Amino acid sequence: MHRTGELYGQFETLEQQKDSATLGMWIFLVTEVLFFGGLFLTYTVNRHLYFTAFGVGGNMLDLKLGATNTVVLIASSFTMAMSVWAAQTDRKKLLPLFLTLTLILGCVFLGIKYVEYKQKFDHHLVPGHSFDLTYRINHPTPGDSPKELEGERKEIEDAIQTEAAGTPQERLVALNAHTQLYFSLYFGMTGLHALHMIIGAGLLIWVIRESLKGRFTAAYNTPIEIVGLYWHFVDIVWIYLFALLYLINRHAV
Amino acid sequence: MFVLLTCLFFAVLVTLLVIYAAFRYRRTAPGEVGSTLEGNTLLEIGWTTIPLMIALVMFAWGAVVYTNYRIAPKDTLDIYVVGKQWMWKLQQPNGKREINELHIPVNRDIKLIMGSEDVIHDFYVPAFRVKMDVVPGRYNTMWFRPTKIGKYHFFCSQYCGTNHAVMGGWVTVMDPADYAAWLSDEAADSNPAAAGEKLFTQLACVTCHLANGTGRAPSLNGVYGAKVLLADGSIVVADDAYIRESILQPKAKIVAGYQPVMPTFQGLVTEEQILNLTAYIKTLQSQPVPAKGAGIAPAAAGKK
């Protein structure tokens, strides 16, 4: 179907096209809810079964970095909303500005995520053969605060007691397995989320380029609106992830 | 039966209606059209609620039967069952064990407490109309009350890999006196080799140690007293001690070219049974040795 102006050939009017695009994005977001939902369900079931182990895992996450990321994403949702406003009110200069701000904030988020992942890698908390939840307390580095390490050691020892019966060695193995489950879900859920952020960044780059050409007006700004919907959704998913992964059973820092 | 008859009734009813309508209202002229009849709300309500009622009766009846099945009565004879790829191990209350066989007394409530060592299996006795999945990581229980003496097939009824289809056996329901006798002793067989041959099948040895050498384990034809080439290159003589060790600690000596997959029968066979098995394997000396898959060291190998 060819395009005349902004109207694609299969549509009769621009309004029909906009309605279709918006409805399409909403339906797509519903599928995303179901997609993440399966992971959330698995997480919930496993947290219920292994509450203490998941608490241990959760406390190994860096709350400061997680909270910063939350603020960053909420700010980016604000700048995204401002972009939509700018488009709807024909502010042709502000539009690319706000979109770029959103993109920058998104990249900040991904950067902080990278730092967190690297930390986990260094502490042998990536699921697989070298997963070892005691690695950090057994191999302290100069940067680690002794108080923090002591807190972690105590927590692990307490958690070992809650595992099903056996020798302390066997219980540690069980705790390791259950904490590995936590981190599998951590990487799975935040990884999937990060992938969606990267896709969102790609969409933003495309839309920034088009907006610099002056393509979006009060009469036609559907792409901005649907990218906004997508971006807000990715933000909301992060809020839930932050609460579930970082905040439940969190001890004082 | 209720379900079958109701379903049969509706199936026949609708089929007859369709056939009748197809005949009665067949087209008689090329341009003919049908009537303008479009619907009848009363009819719709009728044929929604009536099937719903019937369905609810089926549901309730089934739910009652199932609930009774899931809640075992108090005074049961408890059998512990372990399913693994691809055999069943069953243990009587007094500790006596069986493989792929279950002996039980008639007119007693029997409860099976089941676990799995590897994947999901299912214990199914068609004649008793009962089955239950056997899931690793948990215990599942089922119960039934046999009312007729006889032998009944049981099957594994949840796909579990290669030999899912041969993972079955027999439930033998016996008179209580016979059961008590069976439970307390193993009727001695005057012929050890014959007893050994029965055991060889009962214990499922025959599923891997195929006589023609194409199984997962070496053929035992001609092996007694012969030299065997092991995986580490050494050669041993397959005497009584070797056979006993292979049954109780199969991973101690692996025959060259084979995987260490034989399960141990420690605790599953008595010394007497090992003697019977050895007697049977001795009788296989005269059987034709397959060209491949014998496990017997080739004559030249001794010269290394």
Added chain:
Amino acid sequence: MSTASTANVGPALKMPEKHYLNATYGIRSWLLTTDHKRIALLYLVSVTFFFFIGGFFAMMIRLHLLTPSGYLLTADTYNRMFTMHGVAMIFFFLIPSIPAILGNFLIPLMVGAKDLAFPKVNLLSWYIYIVGGCFTLYSMVTGGLDTGWTFYTPLSTVYSNSAVAPAVVGIFITGFSSILTGLNFLVTVHTMRAPGMTWFRLPLFVWAHYATSVVMILGTPVIAITLGLAAMERVFGLGFFNPAMGGDPILFQHLFWFYSHPAVYIMILPAMGVISELIPTFARKKLFGYHFVAAASLAIAVIGFLVWTHHMFLTGQSTYAAIAFSFLTFLVAIPSAVKTFNWTATLFGGSISFDTPMLYAFGFLGLFLIGGLTGLFLGCLGVDMHVHDTYFVVAHFHYIMVGGAVMGYLGGLHFWWPKITGRMYPEWLARIAALILFVGFNLTFFPQFVLGYLGMPRRYHVYPPEFQVYNVMSTAGASILAVGYLLPMIYLTWAAFYGKVAGNNPWPATGLEWTTASPPPTENFAATPVVTWEAYDFHNRPDLGLDVPAGHPGIVPAHGDD
């Protein structure tokens, strides 16, 4: 004088000059098309390819089961045969078939639009299907798959020695094809209906696909993530579903069946939609209880999401859960029963002809009836204790999926073949093929109900000898069934090039798609249609050229004698 619908097609018709098939030429114009009609044909070719693959595996299964002791295949090979039969047929044939072929082709035509809402996404859907299919084919040729199409853990994630990971990745990918197709359909039906085409004037085929699309978009993401987790577990040794590492195999079953049960409604709802078109057309009468049938489609879609645990009655789960799900399972049967009664009632007072599509519709009625009723056996907890995981289940779902969905698919293909290709298939040969199919099908699968009742478990490569006679009957039926499938493949292909030119509306039928040329032009309609008539209204359509009695339309006596 013949009363076949096409008897009176008039003087020799000519193909339209320009239509969607000859609008552009060259392989690029097909592989880069965004025309929903061409995409439908791309799907037709690829889906048929996978049907052959699945059919090949079916043939191996039935041949091997002729004897109780397994003369043809080893256990491992047989296990691969039935697994790959299931995977190919379910994910690559049944789920796409009617929606991706007939749905894609017809929905824009039926609502009066020029194309679907997102034509490029439609093409992307097809490519995603192909990529997913390639992964799965790769798995089939490099070690095969022997876990059963249900991939129960820990067998599939830990113990199986087959190529599980690529197959699972392939299915994961193809799931997105389904999601995007459903998304496209939903938006199209909401926003692109022609003027006058209100919701309750829509053909029931569209209602059926709307309901199917709801199921597709809500259910498919869950199987995607489930298989994703299973793949992670297998490749990286994680432990979500492996008890040895703290995981739970039953969690896998819940996640798996949460999609896979609604999936069966994805497979049957479109077929029901086809039947809802065929019966009014060939009885020349409005569908009885249009609103109830539309509502029933939606009810099936919704309640279908609430019954998944009926596949797990015997896993040791809570008795209360089992009771709840059994209750819901009986509920979901009711809308299907309502539809069956409505289809039957449509016949009364009609003017019925026995063209091939109608023969398929009759076949559907009978076979879906049996398949659906046997579902009641399985939903009834007390009966399921005996027949779960036996050939009874196998017979039940084949009655619905082959006796139901495939009959609907073939009936629809025949019905719309003149619209798709502009040419008619050979009627008498087609009727014979339909009968061969019906006979072969029943001979193949009815004995399996008996087998299941007698206690033969499924997925068995060898079986006790007392079951042999039924297995032989079943295999004999399968060979007849195969002929029934091959014939349409051959003559439909032949007819596409050499069949008699059909004209716009050979039957005639009342849908919007029949008001445009056969084959349609690329933009579907010369001018945007304006709809002023109700669905299946044969009495207010003078353009159909039928003998509608003048004046007050009452009940027309069937024999024409007043």
